[in-house]
Every structure is written in structure tokens, then in C-alpha cells.
Amino acid sequence: MATNLYDLSYELQNALRESDEYKNLLALYDTVNKDESASKLFANFRDIQVKLQQKQMSGQEITQEEVEQAQKAAALVQQNEKIAKLMEAEQRMSMLIADLNKIIMKPLEELYGPMGN
Amino acid sequence: MATNLYDLSYELQNALRESDEYKNLLALYDTVNKDESASKLFANFRDIQVKLQQKQMSGQEITQEEVEQAQKAAALVQQNEKIAKLMEAEQRMSMLIADLNKIIMKPLEELYGPMGN
Ligand SMILES: [Ca+2]
Ligand SMILES: [Ca+2]
Numbered sequence: 001m002a003t004n005l006y007d008l009s010y011e012l013q014n015a016l017r018e019s020d021e022y023k024n025l026l027a028l029y030d031t032v033n034k035d036e037s038a039s040k041l042f043a044n045f046r047d048i049q050v051k052l053q054q055k056q057m058s059g060q061e062i063t064q065e066e067v068e069q070a071q072k073a074a075a076l077v078q079q080n081e082k083i084a085k086l087m088e089a090e091q092r093m094s095m096l097i098a099d100l101n102k103i104i105m106k107p108l109e110e111l112y113g114p115m116g117n
Numbered sequence: 118m119a120t121n122l123y124d125l126s127y128e129l130q131n132a133l134r135e136s137d138e139y140k141n142l143l144a145l146y147d148t149v150n151k152d153e154s155a156s157k158l159f160a161n162f163r164d165i166q167v168k169l170q171q172k173q174m175s176g177q178e179i180t181q182e183e184v185e186q187a188q189k190a191a192a193l194v195q196q197n198e199k200i201a202k203l204m205e206a207e208q209r210m211s212m213l214i215a216d217l218n219k220i221i222m223k224p225l226e227e228l229y230g231p232m233g234n
Contacts, residue, residue: 004132005213009220012125017224019122029228059176093225096122103126104217107134108210111146 012100025093028086038082045073045083129217142210145203155199162190162200 016022032038048070055062077083102109133139149155165187172179194200219226 005129005136005217006220008125008129008132009217012122012129012221013223015121015125016221022224026228056176059173097222097225100122100126100221103123104129104133105214106130107139108214111143 021089021093021096025086025089028082028089032082032086035082038080041077041080042083042086045077048073138206138210138213142203142206145199145206149199149203152199155197158194158197159200159203162194165190 032042052062052066052070055066077087149159169179169183169187172183194204
């Protein structure tokens with residue numbers, strides 16, 4: 001039976017790769033990567049985000065200066081049309097993935113209740 | 118295209134529900150639930166785990182007393198054969214789910230790199 005689960009998971013991998021949502025995300029990513037200033041802006045924004053997340057997850061204090069730096073980077077990034085479009089596509093992809101996960105994991109949710117194990 | 122993703126996700130949900138791994142987990146859960154003392158022991162262990170996780174995630178300090186309480190509960194639970202079997206099945210299910218997730222999410226991993234977005 002587990003084989004069937006793996007087969008279906010590979011089918012889902014292919015369907016995801018062939019989906020309009022994924023192709024659109026790839027294209028928008030490409031557009032940003034080919035624009036040097038957008039690419040640098042976005043990489044800087046991501047770096048700041050990742051560092052803040054890591055600090056948060058390890059329970060470290062986040063300084064006022066870091067919050068302001070993150071807000072500035074987010075504002076800059078939102079002003080760039082290419083990045084703004086990419087981030088919207090990323091958000092739609094996240095929502096799609098969350099939807100699919102909810103469907104797939106339903107049997108476990110039934111077992112453990114909505115709070116997960 | 119997104120329809121196909123949803124269809125496949127529902128197929129995967131059904132395959133998971135019909136899998137030996139899931140049925141085995143259900144049966145072991147049932148065995149524990151029908152044994153009053155095992156059921157209480159397990160519920161107590163889960164409560165302690167959840168509380169510690171919530172404290173950890175919110176960055177609160179975990180006291181030495183709490184660590185000892187969790188260790189005692191874990192030791193008690195491991196001595197109960199029914200619970201030990203259930204926990205092994207849960208761990209196998211977690212590994213299976215992690216495997217499937219890795220397969221399904223491969224296209225996004227390729228896009229963002231192994232560290233996720
Ligand atoms: Ca917009
Ligand atoms: Ca064992």
C-alpha cells in the first residue's frame with residue numbers, strides 16, 4: 001500500500017511542476033533574477049527575513065533597529081513591481097500548498113484532532 | 118491545472134486512509150484508548166509535551182522541574198507496551214509523511230534551494 005502513496009506523491013510532484021501556478025512563479029522569479037537591481041533588492045530582503053526568523057525561532061531578542069531595517073527593506077521591495085508580483089505569486093503558491101496539505105493530511109487530523117499530534 | 122492538483126490530493130488522502138500504516142496506527146490508538154490506565158498515562162504524557170512545546174515556541178524558559186517531569190512521564194510511557202507500540206507506529210507515520218512531503222514539494226525546493234523559502 002505504501003507504494004501507492006509514493007506513486008501518487010510523484011504524480012502530485014509532476015502535476016505541481018506542470019501547474020500554471022508553478023510555471024507562473026518560475027517566470028516571475030526569472031524576471032526578477034534577470035533584473036540586477038531587483039535581484040539585489042530581493043536577495044537583501046530575503047536575507048533580513050531569514051535572519052529575523054532564525055533569531056525568533058531560537059528565542060533571541062529582536063532589536064528595534066532590526067525591526068526598522070526589516071520594515072525599510074519590505075517597503076523598498078513592495079515599490080518594485082517585478083518583486084511585488086513575484087511575492088503575490090509566492091503567496092498564492094503558499095495558499096495552494098496549504099490547501100493540498102490540508103486535504104492530504106485529513107486522515108491524521110481526524111486521528112489527532114485539529115491541533116495535530 | 119489546479120483542479121488536477123486537488124484531484125490527486127484527494128486520491129492521496131484516500132490512499133493514506135487505506136494504507137496499512139494508517140490502519141495499524143488506528144488499531145494501536147484504539148488499543149490504548151480502550152485501556153483506561155494506558156489511556157490516562159498517554160494523555161498525561163501528551164499534555165506535558167504540548168505544554169513544553171508551547172513554552173519553547175513562545176520563547177519562555179523551561180524549568181529544571183518541568184524537564185524532570187517530562188522525563189518521568191516519558192519513562193513511564195515507554196514501560197507501557199501498548200503505548201510504546203503506538204509511539205513507534207506514530208514515528209513511522211511521521212517518517213512516511215516527511216518522505217511524501219519531500220517528493221511532492223521537490224519543485225519548490227528546486228526553486229528556493231534546500232532551505233525552503
Ligand atoms: Ca498587487
Ligand atoms: Ca520497541
